[in-house]
Amino acid sequence: MDSSNGERPPQGEDAPAAAAGSIGGYESLHRLLQSNLSPELFKEASRLLLGLNCGRALEAISLPEATSALAKAHNFDVQAFRFDADKEYLRQPRVIRVGLIQNSIAIPTTSHFADQKKAIMEKVKPMIDAAGDAGVNILCLQEAWTMPFAFCTREKRWCEFAEPVDGESTQFLQQLAKKYNMVIVSPILERDVNHGEIVWNTAVVIGNHGNIIGIHRKNHIPRVGDFNESTYYMEGNTGHPVFETAYGKIGVNICYGRHHPLNWLAFGLNGAEIVFNPSATVGELSEPMWPIEARNAAIANSYFVGSINRVGTEVFPNPFTSGDGKPQHADFGHFYGSSHFSAPDASCTPSLSRYRDGLMISDMDLNLCRQIKDKWGFRMTARYDTYASLLSEYLKPDFKPQVIVDPLINKSA
Numbered sequence: 169m170d171s172s173n174g175e176r177p178p179q180g181e182d183a184p185a186a187a188a189g190s191i192g193g194y195e196s197l198h199r200l201l202q203s204n205l206s207p208e209l210f211k212e213a214s215r216l217l218l219g220l221n222c223g224r225a226l227e228a229i230s231l232p233e234a235t236s237a238l239a240k241a242h243n244f245d246v247q248a249f250r251f252d253a254d255k256e257y258l259r260q261p262r263v264i265r266v267g268l269i270q271n272s273i274a275i276p277t278t279s280h281f282a283d284q285k286k287a288i289m290e291k292v293k294p295m296i297d298a299a300g301d302a303g304v305n306i307l308c309l310q311e312a313w314t315m316p317f318a319f320c321t322r323e324k325r326w327c328e329f330a331e332p333v334d335g336e337s338t339q340f341l342q343q344l345a346k347k348y349n350m351v352i353v354s355p356i357l358e359r360d361v362n363h364g365e366i367v368w369n370t371a372v373v374i375g376n377h378g379n380i381i382g383i384h385r386k387n388h389i390p391r392v393g394d395f396n397e398s399t400y401y402m403e404g405n406t407g408h409p410v411f412e413t414a415y416g417k418i419g420v421n422i423c424y425g426r427h428h429p430l431n432w433l434a435f436g437l438n439g440a441e442i443v444f445n446p447s448a449t450v451g452e453l454s455e456p457m458w459p460i461e462a463r464n465a466a467i468a469n470s471y472f473v474g475s476i477n478r479v480g481t482e483v484f485p486n487p488f489t490s491g492d493g494k495p496q497h498a499d500f501g502h503f504y505g506s507s508h509f510s511a512p513d514a515s516c517t518p519s520l521s522r523y524r525d526g527l528m529i530s531d532m533d534l535n536l537c538r539q540i541k542d543k544w545g546f547r548m549t550a551r552y553d554t555y556a557s558l559l560s561e562y563l564k565p566d567f568k569p570q571v572i573v574d575p576l577i578n579k580s581a
């Protein structure tokens with residue numbers, strides 16, 4: 169199974185020199201296995217790693233020539249797959265096409281801020297065009313896509329990248345949303361002009377008519393490693409909205425929210441059929457978690473998840489520390505890309521490149537969500553009443569954990 173429609177650089181030993189961020193010269197674990205295992209063993213490994221959809225390996229789908237040509241001209245990875253659902257007697261299939269874009273920044277972080285933003289927008293534009301040419305219905309960009317992920321620095325000057333909800337990047341995407349009849353989820357640094365000009369980490373959801381459907385603000389703000397984001401913005405105040413779009417019901421769980429199962433649950437309870445997880449995270453911190461958390465959320469909540477992570481290493485003008493004893497440094501480490509989709513039936517796509525820009529496309533029959541709810545009954549068997557009473561007790565200052573102590577605990581045998 170190789171779904172690459174773009175021009176792929178040589179892999180493994182054929183790679184001229186292992187590209188920074190590659191896995192020994194390979195763009196992804198999937199491609200490493202594909203190149204080094206026999207076809208039979210690769211099939212078995214893929215079955216175990218990616219699961220099966222309707223009893224079969226996920227099929228790659230072919231894309232229009234225009235999409236492949238853009239991928240080749242702008243050197244981005246493009247992959248495309250199809251999640252099926254069973255045929256139903258009473259409902260028609262609800263197949264939609266969904267896209268995820270991952271990218272590196274375009275010019276050094278020392279450049280003029282206006283130039284940096286412009287260069288990123290110019291870089292991402294052909295990828296959005298490629299998605300539009302491929303007939304993508306819903307597209308999601310990465311977290312804070314208009315800027316370098318400068319929150320490691322704690323320097324306040326990066327707040328200048330913040331924009332009002334209807335600002336420059338939204339206007340840019342509104343035109344494209346209209347042109348391609350596409351819903352676009354745009355995660356930005358938001359400047360809340362009506363509330364003291366404070367800053368939020370926000371996803372703007374743009375409808376396929378170019379209208380702003382609404383926003384969601386990141387619920388969980390990290391305080392881990394160099395992710396010093398609490399210096400810039402507070403925990404979001406928008407709850408867990410689900411946006412009913414022309415193509416399906418979507419939610420946005422921004423980055424660090426993926427470590428919180430109740431955050432995922434809340435989007436599910438509000439009826440999401442797809443939850444996007446636009447992220448910015450680095451290999452040393454989170455890579456072992458990356459393929460697990462989103463996939464688990466898709467399984468536990470019977471919805472699709474689209475996971476997106478930026479790529480590359482962003483070096484900042486001034487070195488910084490984060491109070492963790494590490495020597496001062498000027499970058500976060502490598503953002504490992506690896507964007508992918510997970511489905512409610514536990515299947516998932518391979519990941520995009522670990523170091524190149526990329527566009528992941530997947531067709532998905534949203535009927536799968538209810539079919540999996542009916543099959544596994546997770547909603548029916550959940551004990552929301554007991555969780556709710558535990559949580560309300562837990563919130564009380566005099567909460568006592570329900571622990572039953574073995575009266576013989578200190579008695580020698």
Ligand SMILES: NC(=O)NCCC(=O)O
Binds near residue numbers: 311
């Ligand atoms: N952007 C962000 O919230 N990153 C935190 C690190 C992580 O969750 O892996």
